[in-house]
Amino acid sequence: MVCVRERREGRETWNELVTLPADGSSEPRTVASGRDFYAFPRISPDGRRVAWTCWDNPNMPWDDTELRTADLAEDGTFEGDRLVAGGPGESIFEPEWSPDGGLYFISDRTGWWNLYRREDGEDRNLAPMPPSSPYPCGSSGTRRTPSCPTADRLPVPPEWRPPPGHARPERWGAVGSRPPLHVLRPVRAGLEDAGRVRGRGPALPNQVVVLDFTTREVEVLRESERTSIDPAFFSVPEPIEFPTDGGREAHAYYYPPTNPDLSASQGDLPPLVVHVHGGPTSESTPRFELETQFWTSRGFALVHVNSGGSTGYGREYRERLYGQWGVVDVHDSVNAARYLVDGGDADPKRLIIRGGSAGGYTTVCALTWHDEFATGASYFGLVDLEPFATFTHKFELKYMHDLVGPWPEAADLWRARSPIHSFDALSCPVIVFQGLEDEVVPPQQAEIMVRALEAKGLPYAYVAFEGEQHGFRKAENIRRSLEAELYFYSRILRFELLEPVDPVAIENLE
Numbered sequence: 001m002v003c004v005r006e007r008r009e010g011r012e013t014w015n016e017l018v019t020l021p022a023d024g025s026s027e028p029r030t031v032a033s034g035r036d037f038y039a040f041p042r043i044s045p046d047g048r049r050v051a052w053t054c055w056d057n058p059n060m061p062w063d064d065t066e067l068r069t070a071d072l073a074e075d076g077t078f079e080g081d082r083l084v085a086g087g088p089g090e091s092i093f094e095p096e097w098s099p100d101g102g103l104y105f106i107s108d109r110t111g112w113w114n115l116y117r118r119e120d121g122e123d124r125n126l127a128p129m130p131p132s133s134p135y136p137c138g139s140s141g142t143r144r145t146p147s148c149p150t151a152d153r154l155p156v157p158p159e160w161r162p163p164p165g166h167a168r169p170e171r172w173g174a175v176g177s178r179p180p181l182h183v184l185r186p187v188r189a190g191l192e193d194a195g196r197v198r199g200r201g202p203a204l205p206n207q208v209v210v211l212d213f214t215t216r217e218v219e220v221l222r223e224s225e226r227t228s229i230d231p232a233f234f235s236v237p238e239p240i241e242f243p244t245d246g247g248r249e250a251h252a253y254y255y256p257p258t259n260p261d262l263s264a265s266q267g268d269l270p271p272l273v274v275h276v277h278g279g280p281t282s283e284s285t286p287r288f289e290l291e292t293q294f295w296t297s298r299g300f301a302l303v304h305v306n307s308g309g310s311t312g313y314g315r316e317y318r319e320r321l322y323g324q325w326g327v328v329d330v331h332d333s334v335n336a337a338r339y340l341v342d343g344g345d346a347d348p349k350r351l352i353i354r355g356g357s358a359g360g361y362t363t364v365c366a367l368t369w370h371d372e373f374a375t376g377a378s379y380f381g382l383v384d385l386e387p388f389a390t391f392t393h394k395f396e397l398k399y400m401h402d403l404v405g406p407w408p409e410a411a412d413l414w415r416a417r418s419p420i421h422s423f424d425a426l427s428c429p430v431i432v433f434q435g436l437e438d439e440v441v442p443p444q445q446a447e448i449m450v451r452a453l454e455a456k457g458l459p460y461a462y463v464a465f466e467g468e469q470h471g472f473r474k475a476e477n478i479r480r481s482l483e484a485e486l487y488f489y490s491r492i493l494r495f496e497l498l499e500p501v502d503p504v505a506i507e508n509l510e
Contacts, residue, residue, distance in 0.1 A: 002031070002041040002050055002072075013394045017041055017052060019076035031078045032070075037061070037395070044097040048072055051084070051095040051103060058398030058406075062281060062311070062318065067092045067105055085116075085123060091315075111315045130314065202255075203234040205288045227290070232260045235296035237286045237304070242339035244308075248320075250332040251306040251313060253286055254340065259297045262498075271493060272346035273302045274337050274373075276355030276362045280321060280329055280403070283312040294482055298498065301346050307332030307362075309403075325403035326417040329362045334372050350493050352376055354485070357441060357470065361419075364449065368419040368426045375492045377485050379433045380441045380470060383449050384420040386411070392440065423452040429459035431488040431504075433481050435468030459509045461488050 001022050007014045017038050018028035032038060035054040039061065042051045050072045055065040066086040070078035085107060086092040095105040103118040104126075112130050116123045206224035211217075235258035244250040257270045264270065273295050277284045284304035295302045306312065308328040309321025320328050333353060340346040353376040355363040360381015367376050382388065388400060389407040405413045415421055430453060434446035443464065453460035463484050465477045472478050484504040490497050491506055 002043055002052075004038050004041065005030075015394075017078075019072075021076070029076050031076070032081070040093060040095055042095050042097055043072060044101055044103075045099055046101065049097075049101075050078065051097070051105075053086070053092055053095065058401045060281070060399060060402070061093060062091045062108075063402070064088050064090065065092045067095055069103070084118060108315050202237055202286050202288060202292075203231050229293075230260075233258060233297050234293055235302070239286075240303075240339070242336055244335040245328075245331045248308075250308060250335065251310070252336050253284060253304045253306075254345070255292055255296050255302040255304070256345070257296050257299050257301050258293075259299065262299060264299070269344065269347040269350075270299055270301045271350035271352060271489075271495075272337060272340055273300050274333050274351065274353040275302060275304050276307070276329070276333055276353065276359035277304065277310070278355065278357035278359045279311075280307075280309050280325060280358035280362070281311055281318055282358075283310045285312075291478075291482065294486075298486070300352075301340065303336050303340060305333050305336045307336075322402045323405060325400070326361070326365050330365045330369065333362060333366055334370050337372055348372075350374055352489060354379070356380055358382070360441075364419045364430075365417075367428055367430060368422050371427075373428060375429045375431075375489060377431045377433065377488070378446070378449065379481070380435060380438050380446065381432075381449075382441055383418065383445050385414045385418045389414065420448055420452070423449075423456070426452065426456065426458065429488075429492045429506075431461045431463070431485055433472075433485075434462075434464045435470065435472060436464050436466050437468060438470045440470040454507065457508050459492060459506055461504045461506045463504060 002017060002019050005016055005018045005028060007016075014033070015035070015037050016030050017032035019031050020026065020028040032052070032054070036056040038052055038054045040051070040053050044050070048071060049069055051067065051069045053061070053065050053067055055061055055063070059065070064087065067084045068081060069084050070081045073079055084103070085105065091108045091113070092105055095103060097103060098117075105116055105118070106113050107116050107123070108114075110125070110128070114128060115126045117126055118124075205227065208221045210219040210221060235255040237253040237255050240252050240254050241249045242252065257264075275284070275292075284306055292302055292304070307321075309318055309325070311318055337346065337351050337353075341348045341351070351373045353363050353366050353373045355361075355377075356379035358381075360378040361383070362381075363376050363378050364381050364383055367373055385400065385404060389411075400414075401407060404410060404417055407414065419426075430449070432446050432449055432453075434443050436443050446462065446464070450460065450462045461484065463481060465472060465474075465481075468474065468477055472481060480502075483501040486497070487501050487504050488506060489495075491509060
């Protein structure tokens with residue numbers, strides 16, 4: 001076996017590659033060390049070679065990574081460690097060997113993550129096309145490609161390619177041309193199961209399916225969950241592009257309010273929920289998500305914003321956020337709301353913004369420095385960036401050096417981007433959610449904001465959950481948070497609820 005090992009002593013952490021016999025007959029042997037991070041160790045089918053990726057702080061794996069290979073000796077040691085691909089300005093992940101010994105990997109050397117095969121010292125792009133891999137490597141177990149590719153060239157349906165002469169690649173080729181409603185991802189499997197993938201869509205739970213690439217027939221093997229909800233209640237998203245600052249465009253998925261049992265009064269525009277994903281270099285996709293349908297089935301319009309910095313739109317789009325976190329993401333969220341208001345899809349007086357973690361930070365920034373939103377919800381969001389310059393887990397320790405600036409040289413900028421120092425400008429109600437065992441964004445961050453809201457006399461609610469960490473896991477807490485948020489909005493925006501929910505204590509409401 002070849003695997004990644006992490007060792008810790010106090011606050012020091014070391015990552016390395018080790019080999020060990022599968023029967024456990026001897027201790028692990030360190031075979032690669034000295035780099036900050038390692039991922040994707042893969043042994044060739046003949047057992048003679050091994051490939052892996054590695055990178056160093058302050059880079060993230062979607063910035064600069066290296067693909068390396070070595071000969072694997074019988075005693076488990078590496079011989080002839082050599083660089084195959086990657087380096088500054090190139091992100092590589094998921095190396096994989098094919099049965100014939102070919103080495104495949106994903107690279108964004110063109111600005112878009114595509115699948116390559118290494119042959120005779122040359123790399124061949126098997127499917128040149130703009131759409132990227134859904135999102136970058138955030139953990140060692142991430143998989144986006146089949147477990148054993150064999151094709152010399154991957155077929156790309158013509159409708160997925162950008163039109164001739166199309167100068168600016170788009171997420172789906174031409175908007176609406178590539179089916180945006182079903183996302184397929186491969187499942188790691190044995191050679192006989194290479195056609196197994198995982199699929200999902202806005203009204204389709206996660207499924208493990210067998211996909212026949214010749215006939216396009218799909219056999220469902222297992223579903224992640226079953227629901228008795230009538231599909232007529234599911235809002236179908238529309239991918240939108242909207243103008244934003246600097247003469248650029250940003251991306252989002254718009255979900256209209258959908259409930260066949262309800263009808264709006266003539267001229268009555270729906271409240272709009274602007275949802276900001278975490279990450280912040282992550283991406284919202286049109287997947288099965290009952291939380292989204294919770295809002296749209298109750299008369300809300302909802303937009304999932306893929307602001308500058310989001311994955312899925314190429315490296316240039318992703319790097320818009322570098323040095324601009326708290327600016328680009330905020331402006332894109334504000335401009336998404338303005339775009340839908342201008343198009344007659346939302347009530348300008350009932351705009352809401354919500355998000356968790358990095359999305360919570362964007363939410364708080366928008367509520368502090370802009371006046372478009374009537375209220376919002378921060379789920380374990382950051383309000384003071386400075387503690388994270390030196391206190392967080394190793395993987396993200398230098399993350400904000402790119403997003404904000406190097407520490408301590410850019411300490412003034414870190415302070416300026418921290419809403420804690422601008423809460424005098426905050427003038428709208430907020431509901432705050434926090435897990436009390438969160439070690440990524442500690443409860444102190446939420447408590448700082450609660451104290452500021454109390455000091456200003458603004459209506460607020462604070463809902464904290466014992467035993468929850470960074471992202472709520474218990475079903476009862478997830479349900480409670482959504483119902484508390486809905487109740488909070490009903491009191492702030494003054495509308496009647498269609499079903500009773502347990503109230504949440506709102507301070508300074510009168």
